[in-house]
Amino acid sequence: MVLFTCNRTEVYVASRELDEGIGVVQNFLSRKSGTDISQIKNYTYVHILYDAIRHLFRVASGLDSMVLGETEILGQVRSAYRTAYTNGSTSSCLNSLFQQAITVGKKVHRETAIDQNAVSVSYAAVELARQTLGDLKGRSVLILGAGKISELSVRYLVANGVNGVIVSNRSYNRALELAREFGGRAVRFEELYQHLIKSDIVISCTGAPHYVVHHRQVDEVLRSRPGAKILIVDIAVPRDIDPAVAELPGISLYDIDDLQYIVDRNIALRRQMAVDAEGIIEDELDRFMKWLGTQFVVPTVSALKQWAEEIKQKELRRALNRLGELAPHDRKVIGSLVNSIVNQLLHVPITRLKDYALTSKGHLYTEVLQVLFDLQVEEEQDREYILKTMIDGGKV
Structure with a gap:
């Protein structure tokens, strides 16, 4: 069974002969990649039985991922297993192993909540919005910039209930493209202030070398909406938003340093939860090994x-x-x-x-x-x- 992700290629095999099983896998990889077998051996390492099972349980639980505790890998493990099973390339041993790995992954996320704290800047912005505004359902957002971080921010906000999306970008066509993807609308960059005042949330990440939102203009538009409360999150480096904007009534301004603090804090929380997750994995590993040890009867x-x-x-x-x-x-x-x-x-x-x-x-x-x-x-x-x-x- 083969598991592909963005940063790993793993082959899981149930073999009656240890050395033969390793050789079969390495020869397979050599043929498929057109790489000399000696190079394959240099770039591969092997886990056997107990260590292999522990590794798979950790992978399915998100403990071996670049982003500790992420959940996407569990779906990838499930998809890889389903593909292998459908193609008849799994044994009863591998079937039991991967079914248990998926169960363990679910249990880790359910009992530790290791995936509940934002560890990306984009998602930290959403967490900040929830903390500041509460329920995001029905809220509106103005996105300044249409790059990858802006796209991720919109995706997370929409997933959390935001339904009014306005995108403004120097390249209007790119703004149009991003807005359409999320059922929003694009506006010209020179129109941003008239839409800023109507928004509950502003996320800015333009890549401009200077401020794109200034104190004087925001002060002027705020007068047309007395009592307005607007959360502005400046993810750009260098900053997009004039820091003096934070002095205006009703404005809550956070920058990349604030978000990084949230990310660092949440990474520390995930590491604490990972200790509990490792305990769950060891318990489940012991249980699975006992079950495996009875299969000869x-x-x-x-x-x-x-x-x-x-x-x-x-x-x-x-x-x-x-x-x-x-x-x-x-x-x-x-x-x-x-x-x-x-x-x-x-x-x-x-x-x-x-x-x-x-x-x-x-x-x-x-x-x-x-x-x-x-x-x-x-x-x-x-x-x-x-x-x-x-x-x-x-x-x-």
Whole structure:
């Protein structure tokens, strides 16, 4: 199974032979990339079983991401697994592993809230708007500049309920393009003041070498809207907004330094939450390893159940034939009785066998059960090694 993200290429494999499994993956990467196998070996590293599973759980939880605690990777893990499963390239071992990894990722985000604090400047601006204005539903925003940061800011604001988007940019066509993407409208740069006064939020990031919003002009337009409260967030470097604007009544002005403080504080919070997340991952890893350690008894348990089912069906048919005509209700009662007896007889030996599977006597008791009940079980295969081969930084 292959997991691609913006900064990683990882191949997950379940293999019965460790060295052979690693070699197969490295040869595959060499063929697909047209890169000499020696270079592939230099750029890859391998995790095996316990370490590979821990790594996947950390990846799915956002603990191995460039942005600590981000949630996008969980969707990428789910998508990669779905693609591999659909194409028939996963084993039962990998199916169980990735289903559990997705579950662990959800649990980490649910129980630690590690993704709840903004760690990008754009999202920090939205967090600041919520803190200042409360609910953003129905609020209006004026965006000055139409670059990537402006685009992300609009995206986050709209996702949080803002529905009046106005974009102003030196290049009107670019402003038009961004406004259309979010159902807003574009205005000429020279018209920004008449729209600023109508907005609840102003986000500015133009890249201009000088101020684009000045104290005198804002003071003039504020007189037409007495009591107005406007949040202005200046993300630009150098600044777009004259700092003196902050002195005007009703204006709350924040700049990139204020946002960076929020980001730094939230990164520290995420690091604290990551400690709790690591604890969850270790608990889930221990639970999964115990489950994995019992899987060699599954064929024997299945054979025992099949053996009991065949005897049950044969004897039930014989008994019903002897009893002759019975009402459907009576047949159902007899069938339920037989099922209950068989299930109760099998419950203790199956449970004990699974318990012993985690001890040094697991294989012995499995063989004893096979002999005692004359079970026909395919020769036990060696445990699959779970491998994770990663191309460092995706560089090949």
